[in-house]
Amino acid sequence: xxxxxxxxxxxxxxxxxxxxxxxxxxxxxxxxxxxxxxxxxxxxxxxxxxxxxxxxxxxxxxxxxxxxxxxxxxxxxxxxxxxxxxxxxxxxxxxxxxxxxxxxxxxxxxxxxxxxxxxxxxxxxxxxxxxxxxxxxxxxxxxxxxxxxxxxxxxxxxxxxxxxxxxxxxxxxxxxxxxxxxxxxxxxxxxxxxxxxxxxxxxxxxxxxxxxxxxxxxxxxxxxxxxxxxxxxxxxxxxxxxxxxxxxxxxxxxxxxxxxxxxxxxxxxxxxxxxxxxxxxxxxxxxxxxxxxxxxxxxxxxxxxxxxxxxxxxxxxxxxxxxxxxxxxxxxxxxxxxxxxxxxxxxxxxxxxxxxxxxxxxxxxxxxxxxxxxxxxxxxxxxxxxxxxxxxxxxxxxxxxxxxxxxxxxxxxxxxxxxxxxxxxxxxxxxxxxxxxxxxxxxxxxxxxxxxxxxxxxxxxxxxxxxxxxxxxxxxxxxxxxxxxxxxxxxxxxxxxxxxxxxxxxxxxxxxxxxxxxxxxxxxxxxxxxxxxxxxxxxxxxxxxxxxxxxxxxxxxxxxxxxxxxxxxxxxxxxxxxxxxxxxxxxxxxxxxxxxxxxxxxxxxxxxxxxxxxxxxxxxxxxxxxxxxxxxxxxxxxxxxxxxxxxxxxxxxxxxxxxxxxxxxxxxxxxxxxxxxxxxxxxxxxxxxxxxxxxxxxxxxxxxxxxxxxxxxxxxxxxxxxxxxxxxxxxxxxxxxxx
Numbered sequence: 001x002x003x004x005x006x007x008x009x010x011x012x013x014x015x016x017x018x019x020x021x022x023x024x025x026x027x028x029x030x031x032x033x034x035x036x037x038x039x040x041x042x043x044x045x046x047x048x049x050x051x052x053x054x055x056x057x058x059x060x061x062x063x064x065x066x067x068x069x070x071x072x073x074x075x076x077x078x079x080x081x082x083x084x085x086x087x088x089x090x091x092x093x094x095x096x097x098x099x100x101x102x103x104x105x106x107x108x109x110x111x112x113x114x115x116x117x118x119x120x121x122x123x124x125x126x127x128x129x130x131x132x133x134x135x136x137x138x139x140x141x142x143x144x145x146x147x148x149x150x151x152x153x154x155x156x157x158x159x160x161x162x163x164x165x166x167x168x169x170x171x172x173x174x175x176x177x178x179x180x181x182x183x184x185x186x187x188x189x190x191x192x193x194x195x196x197x198x199x200x201x202x203x204x205x206x207x208x209x210x211x212x213x214x215x216x217x218x219x220x221x222x223x224x225x226x227x228x229x230x231x232x233x234x235x236x237x238x239x240x241x242x243x244x245x246x247x248x249x250x251x252x253x254x255x256x257x258x259x260x261x262x263x264x265x266x267x268x269x270x271x272x273x274x275x276x277x278x279x280x281x282x283x284x285x286x287x288x289x290x291x292x293x294x295x296x297x298x299x300x301x302x303x304x305x306x307x308x309x310x311x312x313x314x315x316x317x318x319x320x321x322x323x324x325x326x327x328x329x330x331x332x333x334x335x336x337x338x339x340x341x342x343x344x345x346x347x348x349x350x351x352x353x354x355x356x357x358x359x360x361x362x363x364x365x366x367x368x369x370x371x372x373x374x375x376x377x378x379x380x381x382x383x384x385x386x387x388x389x390x391x392x393x394x395x396x397x398x399x400x401x402x403x404x405x406x407x408x409x410x411x412x413x414x415x416x417x418x419x420x421x422x423x424x425x426x427x428x429x430x431x432x433x434x435x436x437x438x439x440x441x442x443x444x445x446x447x448x449x450x451x452x453x454x455x456x457x458x459x460x461x462x463x464x465x466x467x468x469x470x471x472x473x474x475x476x477x478x479x480x481x482x483x484x485x486x487x488x489x490x491x492x493x494x495x496x497x498x499x500x501x502x503x504x505x506x507x508x509x510x511x512x513x514x515x516x517x518x519x520x521x522x523x524x525x526x527x528x529x530x531x532x533x534x535x536x537x538x539x540x541x542x543x544x545x546x547x548x549x550x551x552x553x554x555x556x557x558x559x560x561x562x563x564x565x566x567x568x569x570x571x572x573x574x575x576x577x578x579x580x581x582x583x584x585x586x587x588x589x590x591x592x593x594x595x596x597x598x599x600x601x602x603x604x605x606x607x608x609x610x611x612x613x614x615x616x617x618x619x620x621x622x623x624x625x626x627x628x629x630x631x632x633x634x635x636x637x638x639x640x641x642x643x644x645x646x647x648x649x650x651x652x653x654x655x656x657x658x659x660x661x662x663x664x665x666x667x668x669x670x671x672x673x674x675x676x677x678x679x680x681x682x683x684x685x686x687x688x689x690x691x692x693x694x695x696x697x698x699x700x701x702x703x704x705x706x707x708x709x710x711x712x713x714x715x716x717x718x719x720x721x722x723x724x725x726x727x728x729x730x731x732x733x734x735x736x737x738x739x
Contacts, residue, residue, distance in 0.1 A: 056185060060217075069099070090146060230341050240593060381427070573627040
């Protein structure tokens with residue numbers, strides 16, 4: 001017998017009914033649920049869906065097609081600031097009030113794209129320090145906030161009218177439109193969560209179309225940009241072996257790990273130009289977005305599938321992953337610049353992201369066929385080997401990849417014999433080991449002393465305060481190793497190094513690379529010959545024992561330095577909207593590299609690197625938001641994940657996919673700098689850049705896990721866990737009558 005129409009049901013059961021039944025008079029059953037009914041109606045409103053899609057798509061298209069604004073600076077509007085610097089407030093004179101000028105440089109991370117012209121000739125010294133503009137002039141300028149600080153090339157006053165100054169600056173859509181687009185994105189996420197299956201499918205299709213449209217604009221921006229190449233001082237170490245191999249028609253490894261040099265050699269040989277190397281890195285940059293999508297979708301789908309039905313889980317995971325891909329492009333101005341830099345930072349970064357994606361697939365889903373699981377594990381081991389070959393300082397990430405891939409393989413061992421499991425694990429371990437063996441073979445064959453000494457020497461120099469204190473302590477490890485006289489002379493050398501000014505790197509703690517390794521290299525070499533050993537191996541061994549002894553006798557000081565380094569890495573703003581826009585270096589005294597440049601060409605010089613569509617207007621505020629939320633979001637997610645793991649473990653249940661994904665991705669992010677932090681003081685920002693896509697993945701997974709835990713808690717409190725519970729309660733069919 002059914003319930004009467006005026007029966008009052010608990011609010012939790014009414015909300016269950018709202019979720020299951022879309023068309024009924026909720027207010028007739030429970031007047032307090034009228035608001036819930038309106039929310040359900042909005043969640044299933046196709047008109048609202050298409051309107052939201054239209055606004056988001058329109059915002060993307062308008063921003064991508066936004067024209068540059070070209071203006072002229074009138075002499076009367078120019079004011080004298082200080083020295084050679086003059087200022088003008090940029091006021092748009094366009095007839096259309098719709099567009100806004102892109103923001104100038106500021107402390108929140110915005111990075112100006114303004115280009116200044118003097119008599120029609122582009123001035124190239126942009127983003128100059130204001131003191132340099134005041135003191136040096138020579139056409140330096142800076143777009144800061146809404147003001148332009150600039151100087152003439154000949155020290156004349158721009159306010160005198162001797163030169164005509166004009167500028168070109170990108171425009172952006174008004175703030176109300178991109179805020180509206182953000183709100184519409186939230187509406188689409190809400191409809192994906194609480195709407196019907198048909199609405200969820202529409203949201204998925206619309207988001208896919210939106211991402212494809214963005215990729216079209218991205219391709220138009222990046223097409224042809226591989227002609228831009230930036231030679232930095234580090235380029236010599238990577239181009240010398242590649243150039244030697246190209247000209248002598250055989251592979252020669254000299255200095256540095258051979259992985260990136262081999263990549264450069266193959267790219268230039270097959271492509272016939274240095275542009276081919278940049279094109280390879282550009283392809284990897286775009287490929288990283290697909291890896292990022294995989295790294296987000298796999299764990300979030302597995303997590304949300306425990307809370308929502310399958311279609312909704314797919315919808316929410318897809319929206320998170322697609323939004324993360326767009327954020328990756330919008331915030332990657334600085335990261336994109338590394339594409340054009342001849343160094344292994346970008347390829348190492350994409351390799352680390354590949355390793356993270358493979359480990360997530362292995363550990364989140366343990367239902368893969370045995371062959372597929374073994375293939376994923378071997379692919380992860382290959383990534384670990386590439387990390388060692390490209391950037392040995394990321395050995396911690398490589399080691400973590402091997403451990404996690406092995407754990408994932410063990411989870412699939414049900415149909416694998418012990419012999420088969422042992423063979424696969426041995427093959428995985430052999431890959432990075434082979435890279436080290438080959439690296440050592442080339443080093444011995446071509447007498448590369450840096451292979452033995454580079455790591456120990458930099459660790460020695462960057463731990464100068466710790467080692468100097470140890471050497472000046474009676475009966476210390478350093479005194480026993482070098483003798484009293486040797487300890488005194490080496491300590492004097494380190495004190496002299498420590499008294500030199502900072503080398504200018506963005507570091508935390510003490511950096512002794514510049515003077516200890518290079519400027520005072522001859523002094524250090526004399527000490528090596530006198531006290532450290534007769535050959536390279538003995539010298540390297542003495543450095544290692546000296547470092548280890550100093551650490552063991554002062555573990556507190558060493559731990560404090562390591563924690564300072566890791567704190568600097570974790571708290572550093574992970575997002576920046578700047579770009580490497582340096583004029584191409586004139587490579588001199590590198591005979592084989594000069595020959596390579598002359599033969600294979602570098603393309604146009606002194607050009608700004610491209611930026612992704614929408615980055616000029618969105619990157620600044622978006623980066624500021626992410627930088628402000630990075631620690632709270634990741635910390636909360638890690639705490640929730642640990643609580644979830646402990647709670648499930650106490651009930652003899654497996655940890656949730658979301659919790660595992662949060663802990664795994666956070667471990668990957670931290671591993672990017674831990675080896676260097678353990679041995680030396682490092683350029684923090686370089687490793688922040690290398691781990692940029694891994695951080696984006698970690699941040700997105702953390703947000704997804706928080707949403708999953710919140711939804712799970714709400715459902716457990718409101719009785720929305722499973723439809724089966726509603727069926728067993730037997731109240732839906734009795735109490736609610738469809739219209």
